[in-house]
Amino acid sequence: MSSPSSVVFRTGNIIITGRTSLEKSNQELLNSLRQNFEDAASRVTSEHLSWIEARGDTLYAPGIEEPDGLSEERTEYDITVKLFYLPGVPVSKRKNHTREALQHVLRELRVSSIDLLIISFPNISFDAEDHSPDTEPTQEEVDEWAETYQTLETLQLEGQIKRIGLSEFGVARLVKLLPRTSVKPSVDQINVRDCCVVPKPLIQFAREQKIELLTHNDCTNILPSSALQSLLQENHLAFGGFKNVDPQWVVKYTAVIQDRGVVENKGYFAMAKVDIDRT
Amino acid sequence: MGLLSLGTPLTWEEAKPHADLVRERGIEQLLNIWKKAKSKERDILLWGDEIEYLVVSYDEDSKDARLSLRQAEILKDLAHDEELRKAGGCVPSLQEISQKPGQRVPAFHAEYGRFMLEATPGAPYGGMLRDLLTVEPDMKKRRVIAKQHMTKDETPITMTSFPRLGVPGAFTQPYYPPHGPIARSIFVPDEIINPHIRFPTLTANIRSRRGSKVCINLPIFYDEKTPNPFKDPTVKYDLSDYPEDGDVRNGAAKDGHVYMDAMGFGMGSCCLQITFQAKNISEARTLYDQLCPLGPIMLALSAASPIFKGYLTDIDCRWNIISGAVDDRTEEERGLKPLNENKYVIPKSRYDSVSTYISQDPGFRPEYNDVDIHQNLPLKQKLLDGGMDEPLAKHFAHLFIRDPLVIFSESIKNYLVENNDNFENIQSTNWQHMRFKPPPSAEDAIGWRVEFRSMEVQLTDFENAAFSIFIVLLTRTILSYGLNFYVPISKVTENMETAHRRDAVLSEKFYFRKHVFPPRHANRSGKGSNTSPGGSISNTPKPVELGPVEDEYCLMTINEIMNGQSGQDGFPGLITLIESYLNSVNVDVETRCELARYLDLIKKRSNGTWETAATWIRNFVRSHPDYEKDSRVNVAVNYDLIKAAETLGNGEGKGTNLWKGLFEKR
Known part of the structure; x- marks a missing residue:
């Protein structure tokens, strides 16, 4: 028999652990998860004990002990979190997912708030090299974004996040979403690759709206279920009974010491629904 | 350049008897600063570059380009400029400087050569990535201001060595x-x-x-x-x-x-030097060590001086020329005669590559300090007795084997332990390729600093900015990832020699470390990077087995060092590492695109797409119609070369073909 569970996968601080961080974020995520699984497994003293920990309805891989947090005063840091909503996950779940993902980051860094939360919607991309005008978003899409965005506004009001960021939003998308917001986004993150062709209208619009255009190097589908599934299969011992792996969200966090430009902590959490075969 | 105290200088014979006194006082002053400043913490990143110019003077009648000797007059003129004075002043040696917030007037300084000028940003650059975009405009502004205070026949150029310095006749x-x-x-x-x-x-x-x-x-x-x-x-x-x-x-x-x-x-050669403030003494020591192996690599990559005394030579850079030019070692010290009057046989000039690492990072292995260096042992003991640790005491005890070269009689009479003049007398006449700089005084707001000294000045401010910014980004990447570039210090010395060879950038290989990431279980300042559920899991990481040091490094081309080696296990390349760092921080679109231009220059100099200034200058001479293929750089060739350097320096050779080969126009 099998029962559905939530599993939270975590990488720990990957900034000082090596080559994984040289790849695109999807590879970086998979490689650093793999590395963290191996490290956790190598630390288990007895073969009968698992390094996967159950807390309530949720499994943690690896388990979470009291994290170290940051080494200096909170005010020294600029903490950015990027939340990837994944394709196929109902929009209605995003509210809970957002809070959940943020809680994991706050606990990992031992802070009570972050400076910037950037959200990434599934299935939209922004191609700086593409000169064709942004495609007009459908009403349904806009409704979805606006609904999700409200969660961020609430978090901002609660003081858990200072600034809100969007990603992959061209002018057409911004024009539709902005009237539906009460707290304006401070940031729009776009993928600029090697070349520096950012459409002039976007630069102009962002300037008018006081939205900072930031760059990123993430890919559109950060964690396809097939990729996670095969990663888990590599660790048959730990994840042998995991079936129908269905990733729900991925969150990336970075803590940078502002005045020195030094990245002190960077990592990911990913949450997936799985059926666990207990036979 | 060091502080210029005024007074009555002693000749060498007069100075010699005071050498021990100056050294002892220097160590006392150092200890005083170190004791109070060693616990300085959380200084922010501030940094600055120094660019040196040759001031040339054209004789348009005879089509000759010579060196102007009007350094002092130009500085005086700069100091008297009403507008610059109102803005806070720009010649620290001649006037009180008071920078108003928001205004950054560059600062101009004298240098050894009476035909040289040095310029620095009026205030240091900050630690935000956006600040990097102010570097090139600041450099350009310096050039413009300098030029405004010269005669119509004079111009500042950023060429490392003046081709015809020392030729027979007028230069x-x-x-x-x-x-x-x-x-x-x-x-x-x-x-x-x-x-x-x-x-x-x-x-x-x-x-x-x-x-x-x-x-x-x-x-x-x-x-x-x-x-x-x-x-x-x-x-x-x-x-x-x-x-x-x-x-x-x-x-x-x-x-x-x-x-x-x-x-x-x-x-009389011109360099491009970068100084960083570290957050504390320990970070300064880390940066000193980690940038040390980069010194020779950046020398070869920035090579810009193939011509000396009117001849094309078979080398591309200045370093060894300066090294020889200030080599004050006696025959005994150079090992040519048995020791009698002197204490040590000293293998290197006062101006040479670094001979000892100073950091106490976990990545350091004693094997890296594989060169026995002379130390002033009594003074080292004083430092140790004062509480300084062995590696740092060793570093200073090594600098303090040298004699003070210039002593002012006034400074012997007026000694204060709170000053740093005696310390600086020795410290700033040890010209190694890195310099570890304590705060100027125990009370100073300035923190512990590290100076990167090996690079040659580039013909344009775009290139000078690119090299400066590359080094700054590299330090941020090193500190973020905890990178380890250690190779035995003797290999750094060897690399320094290699870097001089003609076209070393493309045709030579350099010792470089293969794996630069810390071991997987490494912690950052005692903080665990991996957490684990209690009870069932042991918290002690497995001890890492260290292989032989010789297996840690291999010979690489500069292209491999910068752009990476192929293969799963190959060296990723410094550019890749920096780009990965940039992908981990918030960078706005404009900054990212500008930084990409700078990194692209480094990338393409390394892979041979574009030439070093040395190659460009050599090719310019060899393809000049008046060149007689006899290695001589005559008046006519020199004139056109200097004109070309001027055109490149002012606006990157816009409207000409001169930039071709050197970089890509925007």
Whole structure:
């Protein structure tokens, strides 16, 4: 028999652990998860004990002990979190997912708030090299974004996040979403690759709206279920009974010491629904 | 450049008896600063560059480009500029500087050569990535301001060495005959030396201490019509005004080489230096060590000086010329005679590569300090007794084997332990490729700093900005990832030699570390990177087995070091590492695109798409219609070369083809 569970996968601080961080974020995520699984497994003293920990309805891989947090005063840091909503996950779940993902980051860094939360919607991309005008978003899409965005506004009001960021939003998308917001986004993150062709209208619009255009190097589908599934299969011992792996969200966090430009902590959490075969 | 105290300088014979006193006081001053400043914490990143210019003077009638000797007048003019004065002033040695917030007037300084000018940003750059975009405009502004205070025939150029310094005939404006009493050079007049009393004294005292003139031999670049074997025809063997005139009769000038005999040949070269403030002493020590192996790599990559004394040579960079030009070691110290008067045989000049690492990072292995260095042991003991740790005490005890070269009688009388003049006397006449700089005083707001000193100045401010920014980004990447570039220090010295060879950037290989990430279980300052559920899991990481040091490094091309090796396990490349760092921080679109231009220059210099300034200059000469294929850079070729350097320096050669080969136009 099998029962559905939530599993939270975590990488720990990957900034000082090596080559994984040289790849695109999807590879970086998979490689650093793999590395963290191996490290956790190598630390288990007895073969009968698992390094996967159950807390309530949720499994943690690896388990979470009291994290170290940051080494200096909170005010020294600029903490950015990027939340990837994944394709196929109902929009209605995003509210809970957002809070959940943020809680994991706050606990990992031992802070009570972050400076910037950037959200990434599934299935939209922004191609700086593409000169064709942004495609007009459908009403349904806009409704979805606006609904999700409200969660961020609430978090901002609660003081858990200072600034809100969007990603992959061209002018057409911004024009539709902005009237539906009460707290304006401070940031729009776009993928600029090697070349520096950012459409002039976007630069102009962002300037008018006081939205900072930031760059990123993430890919559109950060964690396809097939990729996670095969990663888990590599660790048959730990994840042998995991079936129908269905990733729900991925969150990336970075803590940078502002005045020195030094990245002190960077990592990911990913949450997936799985059926666990207990036979 | 060090502080210019005024007073009565002592000749070498007068100074010698005070050497021990100056050293002892220097160590006392150092200990005083170290004790109070070692716990300084959380200083922010501030950094600055120093760019040196040659001031050239054209004679349009004879189509000649010579060195202007009007440094002092130009500085005076800069100091008197009403607008600059209102904005806070720009010549620290001549006026009180008070920078108003938001206004950043560049600062101008004198240098050794009376034909040189040094400029720095008026205030240091900050630690935000956006601040990097102010570097190139600041450099451009300096050039414009400098030019405004010169005559219409004069211009500042950023060329590492003046091609015709020391040729027979006129190469300065006005002309002075060579062979003055200070340098006693066959080739250059004493009038090329900054007349501030410190510099002639330094020049004379190096010569006196050494017991002969300095001696530099550069291999000639044999071209089609170069006489072979080449015997430097400009050497005069029959002079007898000074005892040092005998140097050449005793074989100072080697066959096949261009011979030079004065400090001005070295200290008249222009460099691009970068200084960073670290958050604390320990981070400064880390950066010192980690940038150390990069010194020779960046020297080869920034190579810009193939011509000396009117000849194309077979080397591409200045470093060893300066090294020889200030080499004050006696024959005994150079190992030519058994030790009698002197204490040590010293393998290197005062100006040379670093000989000892100083950090206490977990990545350091004692094997990396594989060169036995002389130390001033009694002074080292004082540092140890004062509480300083062994590696740092060793570093300073090594610097303090040198004699003070210039002592002012006033500074002997007016000694204060709270000052740093005695310390700086030794510290700032040890010109190694990295410099570890304590705060100027125990009370100072300035923190612990590290200076990166090996790079040659580039022809344009775009390139100078690119090299500066590359180094700054590299330090941020090193600190973020905890990178480890250690190779045995003897390999750094070897690399430094390699870096000089013609076209080393493309044709030579350098010792470089293969795996630069810390071991997987490494912690950042005692903080665990991996957490684990309690009870079932052991918290002690497995001890890492260290293999032989020889397995940690291999020979790599500069292209591999910068752009990476192929293969799963290959070195990722410094550019890749920096880009990965940039992907981990918030960068706005404009900044990212500008930084991409700078990184692209480094990338393409490394892979040969674009030429180093050295190659470009060499090609310019060799393809000039007036070049006679005999290695000589004559008046006509020099004139056009200097004009080209000027055109490139002002607006990157816009409207010409000059930039072709060097970089891509925006």
